[in-house]
Amino acid sequence: MDRSGHGRPAAYLHFLAAAFSANLQAVAEYRISFLIQVFGMMLNNAAFAAFWAVLISRTGSVGGYGFTDVMVIWALTSTSFGIAHVLWGNVRSLGSIIQRGELDVYLLQPKDPFVNVLASRTIVSAWGDLAYGYLVLAFLPGTGPERLALFTLLALGGSLIFASVFSAAESLTFFLGNAGSLSQAVTEFLLSFSLYPETIFDPGMRWLFYTLLPSGFIAFVPLSVYRNLDWPLVPVLLAVAAVYAAGAYGLFRAGLRRYESGNQVGTRL
């Protein structure tokens, strides 16, 4: 039933562009609040940057990571996180949307509900996170157009992984009733591990970074790709990101089937 004469993918792109534009306009209503939040974020990042600068100047390197290395993983994590929340602003609100019964509005519209609900919001402050990565790179040596392009691609992959992990944790609401604390924990863990040198953690832990809390694919592997301009690994990382996205989508659909059967705890009739 394609009315506008476009193919399905084109219709979706058009829809996403329209959702994004609507998001931007909603945000423009709150300019001051946006600036303040961005300021707060920059302040926080600056504090950590100062910490690392002082520490590494005293100790040389930490876990084989120099100051630039730490700054690059901060940049990757920050921009990835930012892109995820700019494009898919509801990734961490999905659980409460489900609980409040607000998912129905999206189910009643002729677009995939997962895509629809996630794209229907943008997080104001995430623009700051997005920009921060580039800001950091601007101050680091060796940044040129090639590195910036590489960084952008890596961050896009990272953003897909962030969005997938967060929305998957939130989708557990379908099964657990209230996944708020779990999702919060996942966010904290994932962010924390993506902002510190991989090598300070025991090898016994590091398998985690390539499975449930994929800091490895968001920060650590991209770091080495970025440093060594290892372009061939980029499609691999993007493929990995796609796998995470597929997993998140599958989990949501499974939860949605449960929701539609109406048998979840606390059914609102």
Next chain:
Amino acid sequence: MSVIAVEGLSKTFRTRVRGEGLGSSLRALVRPEYRAVPAVRDVSFSVEEGEVVAFLGPNGAGKSTTIKMLTGILTPSSGRARVLGLDPCKDRTRLAMGIGTVFGQKSQLWFHLPPSDSFRLLGAIYEVPPADLARRRADLVERFGIGAYMDVPVRKLSLGERIRCEIAASLLHAPRVLFLDEPTIGLDVVVKREIRALLGELRSRDGVTIFLTSHDIGDIEKICKRAIIIHHGAVVVDESMKTLKHRALARKYIGVKYARPVNLDLPGLPPVKKTEDAGSFVVDTRKHNLQDVIRALVNLGEVLDLTVEDEPLEDIIAEVFGGRTEAEARRAARAGGGLES
């Protein structure tokens, strides 16, 4: 082909029984107990194109559950439903293109944006070609009188203005069926009248089939031509409004006023209210012949005014809602005698 065809539709929820206290919680972990809650039982009806149907029932009767099954949000336990020939669960996305929904608290308009931006977004969601979108938008804006609000953020609109925009928004993609849930709740009398007129116009001008849930009798009386009443999960009434009013309960309300004081105590029919020269009576036409009653009243003295009315729809429906079981509700609808004992 019917626009909505429902056959033997049923939905039973399985909810986990949660006991109180630690002991039963632990037991529930190991061996969970379920309780089956039948919300909708064997519901069947069909709606033709262009009909305006009121879907009524007290809270907990199974209204929302039925509508959710019709729109594809809930999968039925058994039976089948077809809307526009499609299975709402299997073809939900396709069906969404052909139906519009205005559901109470759930707004399709973005809260912080003016309706015009939401309209644009909805145009993209429903894949409405730009030329059609512009044309329909202009038409709806004019008919619903919302031109002044199109550029005001939704959060600043009054409820009445917002509802009008919501209904207009739900029609952008020219749906053939419109599902409305409590559209006039919280609105003042004037606005209600406007909305009802607009909905009536939808049917007459555009041939849109309207499926309306409401607790407001005025909505039902003024717009709908047919009522389906659901109670205890089953359909207890499915008739045209006319039939419902005239046949469901055999009661007539008579009010009479005289030029001079009279004795209003008719043998076998005391008045429910009386003054020196006026009185009102409730006549069960199964027990008393209406003509006899009127003749008797007229013979009492010089009549200044005489009114004969049907039982208000509200009372009829309240009686049906009051039935504690499906059988009772049905009986209330049939008034115990006349058509079924």
Next chain:
Amino acid sequence: MSRRPDPADGGTPGSPGTLASALRKYATAALVSLRSRLAYPTAFAGSLLTFGLFVFVFSRIWSAVYSTQAEISGYDRAGMIWYFIVAEISIFGFSRFYSSLSEDLKGGQVAYLLARPYGFTAYHFSQAMGPALGDSLVLAGEGVLLGLLLGGPFPVTSALQGAALVLSLLLAACLQFFLQFAIAMTAFWIEENAAIFWIYQKLALILGTFLPLEFLPPGAAAAARWTPFPYLSWAPARMAVAWNFGDGLKILAAQAAWAAAAALLCRAVFAAGRGKITANGG
């Protein structure tokens, strides 16, 4: 000016009766808050998680740093980890004053409470301190556990040191309260004053929490001693891991002085703000 501000409990400030009743009151409030935290664990779980995660991550950082050297600026590995734990107990446990105070102030309760100026600050102090102490107790429990697991043996070896540590934490709590209260009261002039609080928070982190003062470049460290920030976290952490009587006394004195100064600042800000409110008609 007394070292520890007494709430308006009646009686003359500084008299033993008032002090004892004040202590009893706080102990009760702390216990009540503790019980409510345990009754609704999920609400507090977020803080416990974040605290635990931070301690874990930093213990890994310090382990990596100390893999090549045994001592930096007078701290060894175990010392650094315990330092961080104690510093974070202070920072985590006593950081919520601003937000609850802000809520109260912006919620419009102000006009009603303005009637008793001394009571205003004291009232909020007694309301806020109980729960904060309760929180810190729980965090301290978690911190000690993690410290034993990740850092090494418990660094407090004498009762005197223990008492000094507790006193230092209490003074840090008071200092946090008065500073955050003063910042919250800037709401009288600036509605969006959250930014000021954030700057305060970050400075507290850099100057003594993430890194001991001794780690900072000499210029920064010297400048920092003229600010209250080291006395929020570095002070109690020093009590725990680098205790000696003379230094300890000096630090406690500095903390007390800062707490008193901050209390006076509160008074001043409040007086100025009250003028503004009554001028605007509430």
